[in-house]
Amino acid sequence: MPTLSYDKKDLLSLIGKKLSDRELEEIINLIKPNVEEMGKDEIRIEHCADRPDLFGIEGLARAIRSYLGIEKGLKKFLVEDARMSVKVEPVKIRPYIACAILRNFKPTSEAIKSLMNIQEVLHETLGRKREKVAIGIHDLDKIEPPIKYTAVSRAEKFIPLECEAEMSLEEVLEKTEKGRKYGHIVRESKLWPVYVDSRGIFSFPPIINSDRTKVTEKTRNLFVEVTGIEKKALLQTLNILVTNFAERKCKIEAVRVKYPGKTEVTPELKEEVIQVDPKKVNELIGLNLSTSEMIELLERMGYEASLIKGKLQVIIPCYRVDILHAVDIIEDVAIAYGYNNLVPEFANVATIGKPLALEKLCAKARQLMIGFGFQEILRPVLTNPRDQFERMNLEASEVIEIENFVSEEYTCMRKWLIPGLLKVLAVNKHVEYPQKLFEIGDVVIPDKREETMSKSLRKLACVISHSKASFSEVKSVVESFLRNLGVDYRIEEFKHPSFIEGRVARVVEGRKEIGFFGEISPLVLEKWELEMPVSAFEINLEEMKV
Template sequence: MPTINVRKSDLERLVNMDLSDAFIEEKFPMMGVEVEEVFEENGEKFIQFSINPNRPDYLSAEGLARGFRGFIGIETGLKRYDVYESDIKVYVEDVKTRPYIAFALVKNVQIDDVVLESIINLQEKLHWTIGRDRKKVAIGIHDANKVEAPFYYKEVDGDEIKFIPLNSEEEMTPREILEKHEKGIKYAHLIKDKFPIILDKNGNVLSMPPIINGILTKVTTETRNLLIDVTGTDKNAVENTLNIIVTALADRGGTIFKAEVIYADEKITYPNLEPKVKETTPDFINKTLGLNLNVGEIISCLRKGRMDAVYENGKLKVFIPAYRVDILHEVDFAEEVAINYGYDKFAGEYPIIGTIGEVDKLEKKCDFIREVMIGLGFYEVVNLTLSNQKILFENMRLDVDEKDYIEVLKPASVEHRVVRTSILPLLLETLRINKHKELPQRIFEIGDCVVIDENFETKGRNIKKIAGAVIHPTANFNEIKSYVEALLRELKIDYELENHSHPSFIEGRCAKIINNEKEIGYFGEIHPEVILNFDLEHPVVGFEIEIL
C-alpha cells in the first residue's frame, strides 16, 4: 500500500487539536489508516501512514485531517465547497494520445514550505495510484499569476516549440526533453509521435503532459493562486483527480474557481463538486454487518464518514462527496457504517453449523510435489502473484497485448500492478536478486497464475502451476529434462515430448509436454537475451507445468 509521511504539527493544525502519539496510534487504524511509525527528522516529528489504494483522498495531510475530524465527531456530515465563476477558458484541439483535460483555479492559498511539500507529495502520490505512474493521469500545478487565459491544449511536433522545463536552465524542444531531461527519459515511453502541450494566451508553455511543467509557472512559497491541470486517457479518472486536489487546497484556505473546457463538440465546466447520490436500505446494512442499528444510528455513522443521508420511503438516499471515488456499491456504505460504528464494538460468534475440514485434493497434490522437488535438490521460494510488464513479458522476450493479462486498477506500487500469468519469470528475478550466492542454485515455486477466460464471470481463471529454474556454468537441456521427467514419473502422468518454439528459450533446445493431447507445460535452456535481461551471468534452464 502507498505510504505518506505527515508532519505531526501540520496534522494538528489541520485537525485543530493536539494529538498525542498514543492517540494517533489508537484512533487512525480504527478509521482504516494504518500508522506505520512515528519518527523524528531534523527535530520535527513525522507520522508515516499506510493508505488503502481505494482511498486516494487520504493521500494528503488535508484529506486525512478532514476524515479524522469526522471520525472523532468534531465536524460531521458532507463538507460543502463553494465554487465561484471565472473567465478561464481552455480550448482543446484533437489530442489523440491524452484526449481528456480538466482545469481549475484555487486562489489565496497560503503556501509555506510545509504546504508546498504537501502539495508536491499529493501530486506524486496521485500520479502513482490513480495515474498509474502518469500513464492514465498526469497533473500540473502552476503559479496562475505567471500566465494569462485563455489556454490551449493541443499536440505539436517534437521540434515545433521550445521552452525551459522544470529543474533545467536550458531551453529545449519537446523531443530534446525526452532525450536529455531526467523526467523526459523516465517517461518517454508514454509519448509516441505527437507531443501534448498546454499554452496560455501569449504562447507560454505551462506543461508538456505527462512529462514536465515549464519553469515559468513554478510554484514557490511566494505563490498564492494555483492553476491546476489534469490530463489523461480516462475521463472519470481525470475528473476525480482534480476533485481530490482542489478540495485539499480548499482545506488549506483556498477559494475554488471554475474553468470552462471547450472541445470541438461540447463544453464542460470544472470542477464539479456536486455530491453523487446513491441509495441503500437499513435492512441491507444491518444484514451485511450482523447489527440491529436504527435509521438514526446509521445516518450518524454515515455523517461521521463525511457524507449526508436522508430516509425516504424505506430507503436511505446517501450524498457522497465528490472526492470519494471509492463508493461504487451499497456494500461500501455498510463498510462506512462499520468503520464509524467501531470495529471494536463487534462481538465474535461461533457458526451454528458444524463442519469437518479437509485439505483440498489439489493442495494435497501440491504438497506431494513439494516433497518431490525438495528430494531432487531444489529449494522452494514464494513470490507475490503481482508483478509488472517488464519482468513478466519484456525481459522474457514476449510480445504480449494488454488484453492478454489482468492489470490492477489502483496498484499500491508500480512494481506490482499485473497479475502474473507465469511463474518462471519471477524465478529468474529471484535468481537475479541472489546472484551473489554460490552456485549451483536450484529453485522452484508452486502457486497461482491468472489467465483471461471469457467463459468465467470474472473474465479470469486461476491456474495452479509448478515452475523450476537451475543456474550454474554447465546447466543444459538434458539436466532440466531429467528433473522434469522425474517429477512427471512421480506424479504418474502419461506424457509425450515435442519440439517447441518459445521466445524465452533457445531455438531447438525447448520441448513442450503433452498429456491427453493437451499441452501442460514446457522446459528448456533459457535464451541468452533473457539471461542478460535479468542481469544473470551463467546458463539457466527452467520449466513450467500446469498442475491438473
C-alpha cells in the same frame, strides 16, 4: 498500501483542536489508517489503498474533524464559474484532460510540501505510476492564455523544471531524472502530449513541468491540469486534490475544457446517492441500531443521510472515490461505531473443509518453484488485447471482453500468463539480474459448451531474464519440475510466434499438450522494451495427471 509522513503541528492546526499523541493515534487508527510511528514533530501513517482522500494531510484532518463531531455531515464545496478555457486537440496517447484553478493559495512551507506530497502519492496510486493519470501544478499567473493541449514532435523545446537550458522533448527523456523514470510511457508514440500557452510549452505530461510555471513561495494562484487514459480516474484525482486545498481556504474555480465538438467544465464536484437497507446494516455488523443512530454514525463519517420509504438515502462526498456499493457504506457505519466496541462471536458453522486436489497441486508447484530460486508474483486476471497479442507477436483471437470497462488497461480476461510476467520484467529493468519470476493463476478462455460461455484454467508460468538466459536453462527447470511431480512427459518440436524458431518446444503427456517453453523472440522483447534475453515456460496444471 502507501506509508506517508505528516507534520504533526500542521495536522493539529487543520483539525482545529488540541489532541494528545495518544488521542490522535487512537482516532487515526479508528477511522482506517494505521499509525506506524508517532514522533515529536512527525507522524508516519500506513494507509489503506482504497482511501486516497486520506492520503493528503488536509483530507486526513477533514475526516478527523468529522469523526470528532467538530464538522459533521456532508462537506459542500463552492466552485466558481469558469473564466479560463483550454482547447484540446486530438492526442492519441493521452486523450483526456481535466483542469481547475485554485485561487488565494497561501504558499507556506507546509502547504507547498503538502501540495508536492499529494501530487506524488496520487501519481503512484490512482495514477498507476503516471501511466493512467498524471498531475501538473503550475503558478497560474505565469501562464499566458490561450492555453492548448496538443501533441507535438519530440524535437520541440522548452526549459524543464529545475533546469537552466532549453531541451527538446527527446533530450528531456534522456537527461532528466523524471524523463528516464517515466519516459517509457510516451516513447512508443510518434507525437507527445504538451500544454502550450502564448509563450510555448509549459507542461510535458506525464513527465515534467516547465521551470517557467513552477510553484514558489510567491505563488498565489494555481493552475491544476490532469491528463490520462481514463476519464473517470482523472476526474476523481482532480476532485481529491482540489477539495483538499479547499480545506486550506483556497477558492476552487472551474475551467472550460474544449474538445472538438463538445465542451466540458471541470472539476465536477458531484455527489452520488446510494440507497441502503437498515436491516442489512444490522445484519452485516451484528448490531441492533436504530435508523437515527445509523444516520448519526454516517454523519460522523462525512455523509448526509435521511430515511425515505424505509431506506437510508446516503449522499456520498465527491472525494470518496472508494464507495462503490451499499456494503462500503455499511463498513463506514461499523468504523464510526468502533470495531473495538463490537463483541466477537464464534462462527455458527458445522462443516469441515479440506483443500481441493488442484489447490494441493498448486501448493506443491509453488514450493518447487521457490526451491528452484524463483520469486512468485500475482497479476490481475484482467488485461488487454495489446498485451496478450500485439506485444507477443500474435494474431488477435477471441477473448472474454469486459462490457463496461473503466480502464484501457483492463478490457478483457487473460488467456495466458507469460505476457503478465514480461510486463513485470519491463517495469523492473532497474532491478539486479538475474530475474527469475513465476505465477500460478487462472486464465479464462471462451468455451461455448459451458453455461457461462467461458472456462477457467489454472496455469503455471515462469520467466528467466539475464544476459545468458537460454533454451537449455528453462528446459532444465521444466524437466526438474515435472520429474518432481512424477509426470510421465515427453518433449516435442514446436512453433510459436512469441518464441525464437528452433528454440521452443512443447511438453506432451499422453496425447495431450500440457505446456511449452523456450526463448522469447527479439521482436517480443523489443515491443516490451526489454534489454536482456528472456526464456519462459507455461504449463496447464489442470491437464497434468499427478
